[in-house]
Amino acid sequence: MIAGNEHKIFENRMFVGKTENRNDPVLYSSSNLELTADQSENERVDLGAEVLDGVRLSESIVNFKEVKSFDDFNIVVNGLIIDSEFSKYLQMKYYELCCSQNSFLHENLLEGLNCKLVAGVIAETINIADAIRAAKLTTSHDSFLTWDKTLKSFEGLGMKVGFLCARLEQLMNLLTKSRRYKEAKLEQANANEEKQKLEEKLAEVTQTLSRLDREIGSFDQENADDLEALFQEVANAPW
Structure with missing residues (x-):
């Protein structure tokens, strides 16, 4: 029941596309998060990665401290390993994000x-x-x-994305300062142009005086x- 309600939260939300080799990431609309997680075969081929076989049960709960390499890394949700929902590329990107925080971001x-919803949240977190x-x-x-609005909604679900929100805040502050500087x-x-005009006018008036x-x-x-x-005398002179 929770899954259904939470899924509706994300429908019609704006999501970011894959941003490699782009100067300004482009936003695109997605009808739901399942499209992000359940990619088409063409999209998976574009990522140059093979997809593992179906979802399977996890034999045990693994603490991230036990993950020593990518080979030990599995994405477990509700006791199920959902690696098959992701391309190798996305798995590696998520592994790197988790390593940066020394924890599973979705735990x-x-x-x-x-x-499917969790897979969509993870995939969109990677995109952002x-x-x-x-x-x-x-x-x-x-x-x-x-991006900030999307991450805040993920954070509300329990996704550990505070570090991304903090980075966004830093960038937005720098962006504001940069634009204010310009x-x-x-x-x-x-103002200098107006001052020059006034000085020229003042010089002209001073010269006249x-x-x-x-x-x-x-x-x-x-x-x-x-x-x-x-x-x-001239005025009163006879004619």
């Missing part, structure tokens, strides 16, 4: 979740981890928000009185 997932590694300063902010540089350039001061200074008060008397 605290809610009990009773459908194996790859997307984070491939991210650039030119990557859209919406992409970061989508905005500040542009504002600075515009200096000219007028010289011109006015050439007339003393006596000359000014003489001009007024001369004006009246």
Whole structure:
């Protein structure tokens, strides 16, 4: 019953595609997580990996500390080994992620979740981890928000993805600083241009004032009185 409800949470969610050799990872829509886990044969061939035979029972519960190499690594959910849900490529990528945290990232997932759903969560976690590694300063902010929202929903199910969320937060902070720096540089350039225009205008006005001061200074008060008397004389002169 839990599996069915949890599965609905992820329907129509945006998921990231495989990001190798991309400057800006592209988002695509998925109707459900099972499509991510249950890949087509063509997709599996593209990854250049063979897929193991079907799901099988696990003989015992393995602590990650007992995993010494990839050969010892199995993805166990509800007592079932679900390695067959993944290509070798995805298994190796997940193994590397687990090694980085020295634990199975899915070990605290809610009990009773459908194996297909868990496989989809794991596969999407791998995709997002790859997307984070491939991210650039030119990557859209919406992409970061989508990855963060998806990871937070996985974390709510018990997936150990806090380290990916922390990396995303660091990158988003750096992205914000980078974009603010570019905005500040542009504002600075515009302000300097406006300042130059004002300085040129001030120099022009100052030059005009200096000219007028010289011109006015050439007339003393006596000359000014003489001009007024001369004006009246000319004005009143007979025709």
